[in-house]
Ligand SMILES: Cc1cc2nc3c(=O)[nH]c(=O)nc-3n(C[C@H](O)[C@H](O)[C@H](O)COP(=O)(O)O)c2cc1C
Ligand code: SF4
Ligand code: SF4
Ligand code: FES
């Protein structure tokens with residue numbers, strides 16, 4: 021139990037000394053991705069080896085003091101490079117071992133831990149010259165990143181509050197509690213230029229000011245961890261990898277606006293995040309960092325965790341409030357804004373996870389430091405979830421205003437399998453697509469808005485020439501149509517109508533009138549919907565129509581899908597002159613549509629073929645073709 | 648009152664019967680019964696002193712809740728953006744074919760498997776992703792790899808079946 025700022029500082033010094041005294045610190049990634057790849061077994065084996073070498077091992081028990089030399093093993097949160105997992109980081113050198121299998125642990129232990137020699141084969145190898153790269157920071161994927169919100173992810177043990185405290189955790193809170201007035205805190209956040217990372221981009225300081233000025237005894241802080249954009253996972257990573265940072269961010273907001281209670285609303289599909297958050301809240305209470313009279317300052321704060329139940333629209337702030345209150349998560353008109361009348365009618369600040377994760381650093385390092393990162397109207401950093409046909413998928417955090425090219429090619433390593441860049445879809449179902457002509461576009465709130473897209477939550481799907489833009493638009497339209505809460509007719513019926521039109525275009529029965537109809541409907545939905553879901557849902561259609569109209573036209577005029585994706589517009593055939601009769605496609609075809617004798621040319625039964633594309637992607641001789 | 652409602656009452660009481668906890672209550676109840684039977688919804692409404700329409704409205708609004716029983720193994724194929732572009736569809740198709748799911752149904756007649764799609768599990772770096780029973784995450788899957796996982800489950804179940812071949816009835820432990 022920490023009763024004063026001094027006690028917090030003492031604990032920090034102790035925790036730091038503890039880390040400093042270790043000769044080596046092994047961090048095994050225990051994020052969702054690496055756990056799925058078996059990292060917990062890897063961690064266990066490290067622990068076991070440490071147990072067999074007591075002279076090396078340092079007790080893992082939480083409260084023990086140890087000043088002797090040693091090695092310790094910990095779990096960490098996601099590094100964002102899950103594709104290369106399970107990842108093992110070894111400090112202080114900052115070595116990153118990739119795709120570590122249980123069978124590799126003994127070698128890492130013997131070589132790296134005991135003999136101080138790198139295990140070269142497990143290091144990341146440069147894409148270009150194939151040379152091993154010694155430290156994590158030098159890997160191209162990380163080199164151009166600038167981590168603020170994700171600073172601790174992969175570097176600390178999310179289940180150990182002392183690790184957080186050692187890395188300056190709860191110092192910002194102590195600073196505001198003992199050195200700053202609430203008004204000064206708000207001014208600092210205003211000056212930093214921080215804008216909401218949940219999609220809207222509203223200045224955080226302004227939002228806080230509204231809530232501070234709103235009357236009433238009871239106020240709430242809500243952390244929006246609903247992360248609805250399918251394909252974005254930055255909020256999950258922070259909740260899993262650095263949960264105390266979110267709690268601290270909420271307390272900073274609470275102190276600034278005069279709230280003493282908060283809710284974290286977590287998406288239903290994130291069981292590990294829920295577990296880590298619960299653990300963090302419990303530990304923080306135990307250490308006196310949550311509860312009554314925190315550090316003897318007189319400030320009290322309580323955090324509750326609410327699990328969502330699977331509805332995208334609940335990410336919208338008024339729907340989220342309804343959901344916390346136990347109701348159906350349907351948006352309601354604003355004003356009143358939640359900052360004036362939110363949870364149970366009380367003034368409520370709703371901030372996104374990533375927004376909150378930036379706050380401790382802003383308070384600690386100052387508004388000036390933060391506003392120097394990025395560009396004038398979009399300060400700081402933004403995380404992006406790189407996905408799709410890019411060589412390195414994963415989570416990256418970069419200064420605002422980096423160009424699309426820098427992100428996709430320098431950090432993402434360009435397209436996989438030597439594909440040619442065609443477009444990116446940015447901002448998920450509310451966002452839009454950008455094309456080759458935007459490669460030099462700086463990614464910030466205002467530039468993106470001008471191009472018809474948006475930062476959104478930061479989902480960034482990279483697409484190669486073999487991606488059909490009609491299919492992409494159809495995919496997102498299907499998503500929003502399914503997720504529309506049904507309250508507004510334009511959203512409910514309009515998205516259904518748009519999806520139908522897109523289906524027709526994709527299956528070859530569309531006409532040119534359908535294209536104009538699609539545009540008309542898009543405008544009706546945009547103008548007639550109550551909440552952001554409906555209002556922004558036509559964006560993917562509108563931007564693909566704007567930048568790839570000829571592709572739509574090919575579907576309706578020539579009944580062709582130029583990218584060779586829309587199934588109804590293509591047939592799979594095996595070119596008998598190329599087929600070697602290896603039988604691989606026959607084995608893999610999920611529809612049993614391929615026949616043929618070994619070493620004889622095979623053929624596809626078009627009646628049975630479901631056009632899944634498996635055969636074409638697996639044939640080693642390129643003998644399967646589409647028309 | 649049978650045991651079924653006893654446990655129900657316990658869950659409601661552990662939340663102090665608060666209406667704001669309705670979603671959490673339904674989540675726990677569903678965990679217990681694997682779905683939300685109609686009489687359970689009615690019971691909750693009465694016990695919490697709210698209208699059955701309110702409970703029903705909430706239960707049908709959120710995709711997590713199911714008013715029909717699901718299989719013992721719920722296989723969720725991610726069809727979020729990252730997984731979609733990396734080939735989630737063939738995986739979904741292969742599973743449905745392999746388990747011979749009738750058109751329009753997502754659960755096998757023997758109540759062993761349910762196959763659903765979900766929009767993003769947050770493990771997008773490992774696309775395409777499939778999760779079995781909530782926490783068994785399979786990454787970078789292919790139709791073959793996921794059918795292999797299903798096969799393992801099936802043989803494990805058969806083994807169990809053989810072991811307690813004398814036992815009959817339901818596997819639920821509620
Ligand atoms: C349909 C819809 C879904 C949304 N989903 C999320 C979400 O998953 N996470 C989030 O933080 N904000 C989401 N938002 C934005 C929130 O309404 C709100 O603006 C945000 O949480 C405010 O936090 P910020 O100012 O820190 O960004 C969504 C908005 C809409 C219209
Ligand atoms: S715009 Fe769509 S999702 Fe939003 S409130 Fe209206 S119907 Fe619901
Ligand atoms: S496209 Fe799919 S269904 Fe058709 S032949 Fe190839 S593997 Fe079989
Ligand atoms: S889970 Fe390990 S890097 Fe993402």
Ligand code: FES
Pocket residue numbers: 250251252725726727728729730731766767768769770771772774775776
């Ligand atoms: S899109 Fe499938 S896990 Fe995110």
